Amino acid sequence: MGTNIEQALFQPLETQTRAEDEIVRPSLTYWQDAWRRLKANKPAMIGLTIIIIIVLSAIFVPLFWPYDYSTQIRGHENQGPSWEHPFGTDSLGRDLFIRVIYGARISLSIGLVASIINLTIGVLYGGISGYIGGRVDNIMMRIVDILYGVPLLLYVILLQVVLEKPIEQAFETTFLRVFKGVGSDLILIYIVLGLVYWVNMARIVRGQVLSLKNQEFVLAAKAQGASGWRIILKHLIPNTIGPIIVTVTLAIPSAIFTEAFLSFIGIGVSAPMASWGTLASDAYRGLRSYPYLLFFPAACICITMIAFNLLGDGLRDALDPHMRK
């Protein structure tokens, strides 16, 4: 093999120079990687931006806006959108913009509180069921199966009707009086939505726990003598967090939607503060003459729903470990 290559090139390589040759991709933690993927997802980032804008306006706009949600401005009844009233005014001369902003407070708080309640119930229920396993798991999941086959919206309505009076009473007689400013209506919605929609969460948590339960790090924790609760809190829940975050993100708009739906058929949050659903429902009666009264609250509901769904879909892609490369 006659070659005319310099003899020097046939010297063995130093180990170090060889290592440099390897192309190493920077290794990222789970969260860094998820955040990187989320940032790359344009629709999700648009959703996130919209959510942040809505939350910030719900918090800060009432601090400087000249009108309150109940201020009735004489002579300004039924005005279309203008510089003074960007969303117009209703038949009582109330500024629709500030009412929609307060509606955002109510709708967002419903989404958030209801999701936190179902998160708590779902994680406890699903976590315990999956962790204990065996017969307990079997019975607990049969119950979930039964609940799954039932049209839950009916039970939201039913509970709404059943709990209406007791909660109202509790707010007049017990220490809960201090929360009266929030309105018993609103508390009722929080509780009812929170109590009914945890089923999905419980299923997802259980599935995650089951798949993780027998993995090595749990075994290692057990071998070190960690107690059952400690294993659940320290090891299982942090490892199931991805799908849970996604489920919560998608539960928020569905709670907002359900409240709007209930308000629209007349059993949601009632006056004087109005949720988006109530505003839309009130506006429906005057649809022919004052369509803008419907347009703004309806648009807010849609935009919020779309924003949360976009973010939720993005989170799913970002957090799903199966899709990681």
Next chain:
Amino acid sequence: MDKLLEIKNLHTSFFTHVGEVKAVRGINIDVYEGEAIGIVGESGCGKSVTSLSVMGLVPSPGKVIEGQIHFKGEDLLKKSEKEMQKIRGNKIAMIFQDPMTSLNPVYTIGDQLIEPLRIHKNMDKEAARQKAIELLREVRIPDPERRLKQYPHEFSGGMRQRVMIAMALSCQPELVIADEPTTALDVTIQAQILELMKELKEKFNTSIMLITHDLGIVADLCSRIVVMYAGVIVEEGAVRDIFYNPKHPYTWGLLKSIPKVNMTSKERLVPIDGQPPDLLKPPAGCPFVPRCRYAMRICQQQHPALYSVSENHRAACWLLDSQAPPVEWDREGVSLK
């Protein structure tokens, strides 16, 4: 013997959103009539992409960008999709790695076996059914009449792979490409499937392209071996050459990682450390450098040419150059089964 398949300078790339992944970078393989050839390498070395290129089934965003694939003198890459459909399953058939997922779960075995016979051989339903029964018998599936009406989930992995073989052989193809046909199976079943393939190869005089990461299983079935690494061929030769006189350090690594029957407890299987290179940016020199104990400066700079060791035995390694320091291959690590 005539050349049945001739792959010339094949380049196949995947155009992903991060860039062009050069999965196959200029390979040449000849398959002769009635011959079984083994293509060996780690996962990701381009061996499956090579087989899919032959079938014209490289999944998107992959594409053959250069080269020729002559099958009985005709370039498959120049054929239209319609023409390729007449070849697939008819002249060239394929057996896939995972029999558990390679059969459609919602149709019976019979439905799936009959399909190629109906489209390629224009058989009527009854004739195709008879032929299917005969095929199942051929691959030693007991009670074929009953089995024909069953769904894939009612079969074990080994049985499903037999069905896949029966399906591949149904139109009596001239070439069968078997992509890791035994990897997903138990060791005992592996042996049975290999035995079956060997028997059928002799019976029908079919050429076989056996693709595997396991050098151990090719020895029995194949007469020649091609070793691939990072999209290129690093060594090729007769089974005897590769096992007794390997020349490429990568082949040495592969041979050391085969378990031996008469292994003592002191001997250990030696895995090859490290990962194959990222084919987004294939290295200018030999791709094996980062993992090679014998790497030299030249190896980093220039890709080695194929050096002929003997007739039909070639290896792409600078160690074969007359200027390179002599390196002795420690024969102790290997034994032919």
Next chain:
Amino acid sequence: MGRYIIHRVVSMVLTIFFIVTITFFLMHAIPGGPFTREKPLPEAIIKALNEKYHLDDPVWKQYLDYWKDLLRGDLGPSFQLKHRSVNELIGLGFPITAKLGMVSILFTLLLGLPMGIISALRQGKWEDYTTMFIATLGVTIPSFVLATVLIYLFGVVWKIFPVMSSKLTRPIEYVMPVIALSGYSLSFIARLVRSSMLDVIQQDYIRTARAKGLSELRVIYKHALKNAVIPVVTYLGPLAAGLLTGSFVIEKLFSIPGMGGYFVNSVSNRDYTMIMGSTIFYSVLLVVMNFIVDIVYVLVDPRIKLVTVKEG
């Protein structure tokens, strides 16, 4: 298969038992009873009413009586509408709701399936983007918003379709209610089919089908489609539930005298027997539908039998 059906029947009966029991006790947990009004009725009248409806009996006896009536198919009298039974009200409203529901299911499937399939097969092309844009809007816009927008644009401004659909006697009256009611499920199905189709076409058995030399068309319609549509079958139960409950608001908006309207009225009038009766009626209906869907599922997907063998 037989064992599977028995298993499902048992769990269906159990579910219905729980539904009736929970609904019954929830309704009886309301403090003050059904005749509490803003303006209290005279003692004597309440007493007479309680006697008439056996509300002075112990709760367990009322519960057993309710079951007795229920097993005869009697959901009891309405507390608010005099001389009307819950059965009569359901009999009046349900056929209309059912008609609307059926047409909506058909519309959902006939449009949703092709949308999802086309979108998957043309992944990344304009057909995909358009379809998925519409579907994303569809799953996020609430039905009542969609309905009001339709009413305003097509009913009030352009006057193309009648706003008050009344009894759904003419086909044109269906158009807007059906679109508003199916908007969500249609979009959901399109998205579901798309992702399941995308998943299926990457499966090994699709590669096998191609390797057999089948034409692309045959690969899709014979090997991919059946697998891709299977998840839709599981969604049929929730789909029916969504359409039924969705019709509460749709019927209200379009003034359709269906069962949804009666139900919403009974809720705002606090007509307890009617609420209880409709809840049980709806729930049982859906549980039975889920049962049928499960049986259909077994027929479509041969693998299911294996799962039950493992469970049993």
